[in-house]
Amino acid sequence: MAGTFIHSTTPQKFMVRSFAIPQLMMLIVFAGGMEPSQAAQEAKPSASHLSGSGHQQTREAHWDYLGVEGPEHWSMLTPKYMTCETGRQQSPINITMAHHGHHAETLEFHYQTSELHELNNGHTIQVSHTSGCNVDLNNRTYALRQFHFHEPSEHHIEGHAFPMEMHLVHQDEHGHILVIAVMLKIGADKPVLGKLWKWLPAQLGQEVSVPLNLSIADILPKNTRHFSYSGSLTTPPCTEGVQWIVLEEPILIAQHDVEQFVGIIGHNARPVQPVGNRHIEEN
Ligand SMILES: [Zn+2]
Numbered sequence: 203m204a205g206t207f208i209h210s211t212t213p214q215k216f217m218v219r220s221f222a223i224p225q226l227m228m229l230i231v232f233a234g235g236m237e238p239s240q241a242a243q244e245a246k247p248s249a250s251h252l253s254g255s256g257h258q259q260t261r262e263a264h265w266d267y268l269g270v271e272g273p274e275h276w277s278m279l280t281p282k283y284m285t286c287e288t289g290r291q292q293s294p295i296n297i298t299m300a301h302h303g304h305h306a307e308t309l310e311f312h313y314q315t316s317e318l319h320e321l322n323n324g325h326t327i328q329v330s331h332t333s334g335c336n337v338d339l340n341n342r343t344y345a346l347r348q349f350h351f352h353e354p355s356e357h358h359i360e361g362h363a364f365p366m367e368m369h370l371v372h373q374d375e376h377g378h379i380l381v382i383a384v385m386l387k388i389g390a391d392k393p394v395l396g397k398l399w400k401w402l403p404a405q406l407g408q409e410v411s412v413p414l415n416l417s418i419a420d421i422l423p424k425n426t427r428h429f430s431y432s433g434s435l436t437t438p439p440c441t442e443g444v445q446w447i448v449l450e451e452p453i454l455i456a457q458h459d460v461e462q463f464v465g466i467i468g469h470n471a472r473p474v475q476p477v478g479n480r481h482i483e484e485n
Contacts, residue, residue: 265438267325273472276438286440292475293433293446294356300429300484307485309426309447310338313346313419318412322403325437326350326470327463329398335418337372337382339447344372344380346418353463355385356436356471357448359429364452365460367471368421369436379435380445384423389454394420399459404466423451431482436472 263280265271271279277287286292316333328350335346348371355367366386373379394416403410427450434442 262438267468267470267472276440279438283438283440285434285442286438289434289440289442290476290478291432291434291442291480292440293436293444294358294472294474295431295433295477295480295482296358296361296474297429297431297448297482298360300482303430303483303485307340307428307430307483308338309428309485311419311422311426312336312338313417313422315415315417318398318416318418319409320398320401320403320412321409322406322466324406324467326352326467327402331418337380339380339445342374344374344378347371347373349418351386351463352436352471353460353467353469354471356474357383357385358474359385359448359450363471366455366463368453378445379443380447382428383446383448384421385449385452386455386460387452388457388460390456394418395453395455396459399462402462402466421453423449423453425449425451427451427485429482429484431480433480 263283265276265279265283267273273286276283277285313335314333316331316335319330319332321328321330328348330348331346336343337346338344350369350371352367352369353365355364357367364385364387368384368386370382370384371379372382397414397416398412401410401412429446429448429450431446432442433444433446434440435444
């Protein structure tokens, strides 16, 4: 659980991790502006779509959480967002009646202390890091790409929504996306989250470098008991094939921090989607 860094042996991973932030941002902008044919060739959702790109106005249809560009209209904004309407494995969901896993999943965090950068992309506050952070899920390694926040929570647990939800977006070497969701409830701030909040970029498109090295591991709850299911990106284009892990233990955030976030971003939660015949496991 502590921030041990496992060195990568594959050149591809090494390359990705050694990107400087401006290069990484360019990569994200590029990925966010991919043509559908390119996206289809990849056949995997892009991690940058998980919170949307602040630069999507040039190549992608603008979308929002309210009004005519709100969630119930996403599929009508452009054919690229059709899956938001036609998909049958959409996220978020209300997690209820989970089945206990037949064989326990192994989930290990290998996060380390890192320089952090916060971006206001208009849809959320997205935090990127410069040092390698991975999780191992059932012996498959996923690299942390970014994490960001929603208010109120997108997932519900037994019909209950939380004040906020954090999404840690990971990708493996084949492009498979794993998102780890952590619920936030009101209480005394954990020091790391409070430090992040001190530097929230208030302006659209603004990026702020946090002038401290912070341990992302210290943000996480102690208990890694979780629900898992197969879902989608919760923002357009709502691409499916995303592995979701929803941690059961919430972390704490101060009420005034929630209000500060809403003052900057507004409410940014997609409503829960039908579970259908999906299987939710608890481990
Ligand atoms: Zn998200």
